[in-house]
Amino acid sequence: MKEFKIQPIKNGTVIDHIDSGKALKVIKILGIDENVSSVVSVVMHVQSSKKTYKDIVKVEDRELNPKELDKIALIAPNATINIIRDYEVVKKTKVHPPERVKGIVRCANPNCITNSRTALDTMEPVEPEFIVESVKPMRLRCVYCERELENPEEHLI
Numbered sequence: 315m316k317e318f319k320i321q322p323i324k325n326g327t328v329i330d331h332i333d334s335g336k337a338l339k340v341i342k343i344l345g346i347d348e349n350v351s352s353v354v355s356v357v358m359h360v361q362s363s364k365k366t367y368k369d370i371v372k373v374e375d376r377e378l379n380p381k382e383l384d385k386i387a388l389i390a391p392n393a394t395i396n397i398i399r400d401y402e403v404v405k406k407t408k409v410h411p412p413e414r415v416k417g418i419v420r421c422a423n424p425n426c427i428t429n430s431r432t433a434l435d436t437m438e439p440v441e442p443e444f445i446v447e448s449v450k451p452m453r454l455r456c457v458y459c460e461r462e463l464e465n466p467e468e469h470l471i
C-alpha cells in the first residue's frame with residue numbers, strides 16, 4: 315500500500331484518523347470559515363488500511379483547546395492529534411471521548427431546563443451536560459431530563 319504523505323507544516327496541528335466524511339465537521343468545530351487567516355488543508359477519503367478510509371485536517375499556527383478536543387472526540391472518536399513545532403511532531407495523542415461533556419452540545423428536548431427560555435432570561439443559564447453512555451455508536455444522555463441524544467454532532471454548540 316502506498317502511504318499517503320502529508321506535506322510538512324512548521325507549526326500547528328494535524329488531526330489524523332478522522333472518520334471518513336467528518337473532516338468538514340471538524341473544520342466547523344474549529345471555527346474555520348471564509349475569514350481564516352492561516353493555512354488549512356483538508357484531505358478526505360484517504361485510504362487508511364485495506365478496507366478503511368479516513369480524513370485528515372491540517373491547521374497551521376493553531377493548537378486546539380480542551381473544548382475543541384472534546385467536540386472532535388464526539389464526532390471522530392478515532393482521531394489522533396499531532397502537535398507540530400518547528401516541523402517536528404512534539405506531541406501525538408488520541409482523542410478521548412470524555413465520560414461527561416459540558417457546554418458543547420445542546421439537549422434535543424425543547425422542554426429541558428437547559429433550553430428553558432425562562433431560565434435563560436431570568437436566571438443563570440443552565441449549561442447543558444451529558445453522560446457519554448456509548449461511544450460506538452455515540453450516545454449521550456442529558457443529566458437534567460435524561461433524554462438520549464443519538465446524533466450529538468447535529469447538536470454541537
Ligand SMILES: [Zn+2]
Pocket residue numbers: 421422423426427428456457458459460461
Ligand atoms: Zn435535557
